[in-house]
Amino acid sequence: MAQVLEFKLPDLGEGLTEAEIVRWLVSVGDVVAVDQPVVEVETAKAMVEVPCPYGGVVTARFGEEGSELPVGAPLLTVAVGASEPADSPPTTAAPAPAPAPAPAAATSASARHETSGNVLVGYGTGAPAARRRRVRRAPLGGSVAPAPAREPVNGAAGAVPVVSPLVRRLAREHGLDLRELTGSGRDGLILRCDVEQAINRGATQEPSTVPAPAPVPASAPAPAPAGGPAMSPTPVGASASARPGVTRVPLRGVRGAVADKLTRSRHDIPDATCWVDADATELMAARTAMNAAGGAKISLLALMARICTAALARHPELNSTVDMAAREIVRLPEVHLGFAAQTDRGLVVPVVRDAHARSAESLSAEFARLTEAGRAGTLTPGELTGGTFTLNNYGVFGVDGSTPIINHPEAAMLGIGRIVPKPWVHEGELAVRQVVQLSLTFDHRVCDGGTAGGFLRYVADCVEQPAVLLRTL
Known part of the structure; x- marks a missing residue:
């Protein structure tokens, strides 16, 4: 006799408490193998294929595509040990209360061999069978037990x-x-x-504080508004979404996570921005010479990252976070460098771990790997968290400057505009040079303008004269 096991949405890590079902990869009645991906879900961090730890026949699925489920909610049930799909299984079922733990001898050998010990974050399938929740299938035409x-x-x-x-x-x-x-x-x-x-x-039914006008007799003419033609009345508290053509887009998944984080940043962090134009001609020439020498190609972002980590070593106040509960500034020893990457799913900020200890080649390779994973939607929660400072290259969008919002709970973000030919006074002569605008948005609680200006000036000096960086390494 087949044993029906319930597979719940596992803990996806990093404090994630829910996920949206994007696409079911199996249907009721399908035979699944151990660790076969059964559903694709989107969290606030990334798109994840969830593998099923049991092998057998799918007897029920929980949740439609587009719906959200909390961690720990049932995903599907699997009949372990079934030789063939059950006849006309229900497409939706609710879990029945778990029966009393069965003796260890009651667990069949096939059931033991049809489960996996592989885990997602915080979720294990190697627990004793007595602790697993079993689900009884509802009889055809019958009712199912109510969900707890x-x-x-x-x-x-x-x-x-x-x-x-x-x-x-x-x-x-x-x-x-x-x-x-x-x-x-x-x-x-x-x-x-x-x-x-x-x-x-x-919000739409909130009563107006304006007193209602006195009733006008039917024979009295309607008074015309002074200073202009009569206007069509607008219902008090009318919702904008009630108008034709208005579209409401749910704030969830990556977009929702971005909205929450940016709102929190604006609410919690008293930020300020300073900026400077810099002559990047020598930096571009140095990059060209490095790539012409052979070996792995060095990206401009990698060179800016090397400059950034050197600047943070001179101004560690900006590689920090603020603990308001303890009223302390927490300076961090490692630089975990985030970088803003635009993908089809929205803005994500992958993190390069220990950027201060990496070479330009290593940084280039890691930037490329994380960018590709971001576009494919395969970044893990661990690759999207833990940053201490962020680079934002908005020059790729063809714009010169910006005042970015700090990636909470970090203390600063360096923005890089496009590099374009501009008239520039070079060695006392007017010349056409490759000019870039750099901006630094910083948490004014961790430092004053002098520190922020010193950081940005050092970055600009390294951009204009890369030899400055070599002297400080």
């Missing part, structure tokens, strides 16, 4: 089923009583979209 409520909100009126702690916090921040909401999830589960819709309804 997740993340209850306790109150005088009892528990409210909420899909995740993030939803509960969102409701609390906007003063919503979850007991007054009707969840659109399975068995009335309150999802994030339910709370967001309630927030929007509250």
Whole structure:
């Protein structure tokens, strides 16, 4: 007899609590092998193919493509030891309560050999079988057991089923009583979209503080507004989204993570920006000579990274973070250099670990590897977190300057504009030189303008005269 095992959405690491189902790779009734990818999900960090630790027949899937599931929610159930697909399996089922632990002898040999010990972050399949949750398939035409409520909100009126702690916090921040909401999830589960819709309804139905006008008799003419023609009345509190042609785009996945992080940065960090134009002619010539000598090609971003790490060694205040709870500036010994990369999925910031200890060739190779992984959507959460300073090369978009938002919780970001021929006074003569604008946005809590200006001036000096960098290595 087949043993039905439930596979839950595993912990994807780095504090991620939910993921969106992008594409199912298997259907109900399919036979899956151990560690075969069964679903593609998108987290706030990256796109991930989730492998199933069990081999057998898929008996149920949970969640439609485009829906979000919290970590620990059921993904699918697999009949381990089944020789063929079950007849007409249900496409959606709810897990039944786990039975009492079975004796170790009750676990069949086939079940033991049809599971994997491979793990994702924080998730293991090598736990004893008695601790795994078994799911009974519902009989054809019968009902299924109700799904257990997740993340209850306790109150005088009892528990409210909420899909995740993030939803509960969102409701609390906007003063919503979850007991007054009707969840659109399975068995009335309150999802994030339910709370967001309630927030929007509250915004559009907010009563006006303007007193209502006195009623006008039917025989009296309507007064014309002074100073202009009559205007069509606009309903008080009318929602912009009610107009034809308005599109609402959910802030979730990478876009949602970017929105949350940038909002937090603007809210928490008192930033300031300084900038300078620099003559990059000598730097471009040095790069050309290095690449002409043979060997691996050196990118301009790698050279800027070498300059940046040297500048941070002279001004360590900018390689830090602020701990407001302890009221301390935490200076960091290593430089983990993030760089902004635009992909089809949005802006991501991969991190080059220990950039201060890498050569220009090593930096070039790592930048290329992480950029390709970002475009393919295969960056891991660990490759997208832990940065201490960020480079932002917005010159690739054909613009000269910018005032970027700091990548929270870092303390600074260096922006690089496009390098273009411009008139420039060189050695007392007017000449056409390759000019770049550099900007530094910094957390004013970690340093004053003198330190930020000194950092940026050193970077500009190295760009204009690469020999300056050699003297400080």
